[in-house]
Structures are given as structure tokens and as C-alpha cells.
Amino acid sequence: MVKQWWTRRYVALCARAEAGMTTAEYAMGTIAACAFAAVLYKVVTSGSVSGALESVIGQALDARF
Numbered sequence: 001m002v003k004q005w006w007t008r009r010y011v012a013l014c015a016r017a018e019a020g021m022t023t024a025e026y027a028m029g030t031i032a033a034c035a036f037a038a039v040l041y042k043v044v045t046s047g048s049v050s051g052a053l054e055s056v057i058g059q060a061l062d063a064r065f
Contacts, residue, residue: 043049 044053
């Protein structure tokens with residue numbers, strides 16, 4: 001019975017200590033994902049990477065089975 005009381009108390013304290021942190025974590029994750037997507041878009045649309053991708057796709061479409 002005492003162990004159950006301590007377990008409930010510990011969970012309650014942990015939940016209270018982390019209240020409000022999920023919003024900030026989601027915001028930082030969203031910002032990081034958007035920044036990564038912007039960098040990835042710039043890399044993929046650059047001339048050399050675009051040419052390499054077109055070459056790979058062209059070779060894949062012309063492959064014999």
C-alpha cells in the first residue's frame with residue numbers, strides 16, 4: 001500500500017514538472033523539420049544533383065528486365 005502511494009506521488013510530481021514542455025518541444029521539432037526540408041530542397045534542385053537524379057531515373061526507366 002505504501003509502495004502504491006509513493007508510485008502515484010512520483011508519477012504526479014513528474015507529470016507536474018514536465019507540464020508545458022511538450023509545446024516547446026513540438027515547436028522546436030517543427031522548426032528543425034522545416035529548416036531541414038528547405039536545405040534538402042535547395043540541394044535537390046541544384047544543377048549537379050538534379051542532373052544526377054535525372055540520369056539515375058533515366059537509367060532505371062531504360063533498364064531491361
